[in-house]
Amino acid sequence: MKHLFETIVRNEAVYMTKDDVKMPVYSDRDDVQGRLLDAAEKLFCEKGFEQTSVRELTTEARCNLAAVNYHFGSKENLYAAMFRRQFETMIQINMDAIEEVMSRPGVTLENLLRAVIEPPIRRVYEGETNSRVMRLLVREVLNKRMDPEFIVRDIKDRMFDRLGRAFKQLVPGLLSDKLTLMVCSVDGVLLHPYLFMDLYEKVVPGLTIDGLINHMVCFAAAAIRGYAEGSHG
Amino acid sequence: MKHLFETIVRNEAVYMTKDDVKMPVYSDRDDVQGRLLDAAEKLFCEKGFEQTSVRELTTEARCNLAAVNYHFGSKENLYAAMFRRQFETMIQINMDAIEEVMSRPGVTLENLLRAVIEPPIRRVYEGETNSRVMRLLVREVLNKRMDPEFIVRDIKDRMFDRLGRAFKQLVPGLLSDKLTLMVCSVDGVLLHPYLFMDLYEKVVPGLTIDGLINHMVCFAAAAIRGYAEGSHG
DNA sequence: TGATGTTTGAAACATCTGTTTGAAACGATT
DNA sequence: AATCGTTTCAAACAGATGTTTCAAACATCA
Known part of the structure; x- marks a missing residue:
């Protein structure tokens, strides 16, 4: 096994x-x-x-x-039962948030980023049980006890691809072959405080949850836009 | 204990x-x-x-x-002995790389970012033992088995602060109170492939190590510069 | 060589692990 | 009430774990 x-x-x-x-x-x-x-x-x-x-x-x-x-x-079966349910819930919440914001007229890149970033950060900030499953997922991957195919199929084929298409739709200058790497980096920006929220509160003086979210949205938006402009020249 | x-x-x-x-x-x-x-x-x-x-x-x-x-x-003592040595080595290598690049005349933000990003990514790509200690560190933090003070003192007070000062030096428009968050986000961009290199190779078709490094440097540079410009207006 | 302090080795120890067992208790149907 | 399948429970099982023990082997110096 x-x-x-x-x-x-x-x-x-x-x-x-x-x-x-x-x-x-x-x-x-x-x-x-x-x-x-x-x-x-x-x-x-x-x-x-x-x-x-x-x-x-x-x-x-x-x-x-x-x-x-x-x-x-x-x-193990108990673990699997609990994990799948939590994981499915988490993915579905994110997918729904993307679909919702992308259906709004006049949606901007910042709108999309905020829709993806704000809910999970707020959940982890408030210490919700649901948010802890993401840390567990990372731990399982790092422990190499989880089948990588599982991650690829459920996260990449669903969330990452959807997010990449949304980026391209909102920032036309983006090159298609860079979309996945772009999503990965945005995921890195998001995952960092998601995993280490406890440390953020120690390391960043006067940190507020709204300030953190605003920073992440601005940072990611600037990266994507700047990247698109750089692709032209 | x-x-x-x-x-x-x-x-x-x-x-x-x-x-x-x-x-x-x-x-x-x-x-x-x-x-x-x-x-x-x-x-x-x-x-x-x-x-x-x-x-x-x-x-x-x-x-x-x-x-x-x-x-x-x-x-536990054997673990501690092995860990401290690996961890010290890793921090020192990074600090030396920062000092070296910052001493060069006409250094750019891209130079600094590359100096911070390229070596660890190459190490993890080649599967060096040294690189694995970083995954172990993250695992220990997520497992909450490691004293957070340890992280704060050694990573924040040494690497993060130094990197923040370097950013401000190279991109004068940056606001001082946002430097730590900026470094955190750059660290997120770096940590993501560092932790999940195995998955990157599955998820990104035709990924090369140089392409990945270039992407990360461009992404982080665009984010920092765009962020600085946004601070003005 | 003989004595001394250090290192090795096989075995045992105590404890913890996930799992299994078989009897008792329960709840519903006949 | 009697019988049935289902659920609970205390106890035991088999195996793995970190650690300890103590005799044997070793090295070093008188």
Whole structure:
């Protein structure tokens, strides 16, 4: 078993149900499965996969030790179930934000950048659980425990390509073959405070969340526009 | 014991020597300590701290299991010894590169950016051991197992401040209170391919190392210059 | 050579890990 | 009430982990 996330990629069922009737119901937090998924979101996102023991999970979920293996088959399956849902949510939120802003008449590059940058930064600033899954994703990639195909397919083929097309639409001078690298660099600008928000608050005196967002939008916009002009000469 | 790296910060001796005569000699790879440090560089940087077992380390170093605890006191001390050395090396290389380029007459913003961006990107592209310690650093920060003070002191107070002053020197229009954020964003642009080089090769068709470096320099330069102009109006 | 301090080595230790087991409790249907 | 499948629970399992032990080997100096 090389890559943990092969099961995620193939989107296999993670529940040990014999009929396909039972689906994960996240609103119902009285059952053991729901509490285990809550505990998984909290603990896995905080400490990572290996650092979180089944005993911690079941203590947090106030259930028996064997419940993880009974309901999910294994610790890995519980992880995969929690991860896929969080990841899908995150991607969908971003895609919807892009579509929304691009449908507005007279949309500018700054509008698009703000739509992509502001929500995740605010989420991570407020410490939302959802935002922690992104750090977890990065950690998994760095740990080389996640199948790179997973990243390529879901992030590149969906978000990066969409964002690249939007850039080209708003800044016509951009060369098509540089779009992906452009998106990568913008992603770097976004990921940096996303990953290290704790440090930003220590390193940048008098930092406000609005000031940070404005800076990022201006920085990225200036880079893209300047890059487009440079391509001409 | 909360933070593993408190020992690193205080720069304590990690060798169990009774007299201060014995110092780590990295060139002499015939002794057990040297081989253990080599193994630590290789395995810790590849797989992280928890994922690397003492048995793997001692097998790689071709020595007995007890050698780690005998020579270094604990697995953590071995990790700290290896990490501090790699980290110091990395910072020093960057600082030297900045000083060198800034001493050149007629230095441009692009010169500075290239001096900061090119060497680490080439190192990670060629898969040098030294480059992996940066991924390890990020992993440790994300795992919250590293004392943030460590990062702040060594990276911010040395590299970030120096780079910010250099930016202001080369692009006079920049506002002083935005320098740190600017450096952070440039660091984001740099860190992105540094962390995810494997994915870049999959995601960007026809990517060359020179093309990537040129892109990053142009992107960062355009951002900084555009930002400076925007500050005026 | 003999004594001394240092280094190595195989084995054991204590603890933690994910998982399995089998009996008990539960809930619904007959 | 009796039977059924499902869920919970404490206990045990098998394996891996970092560390310790203590005797053997080694080097150094008297």
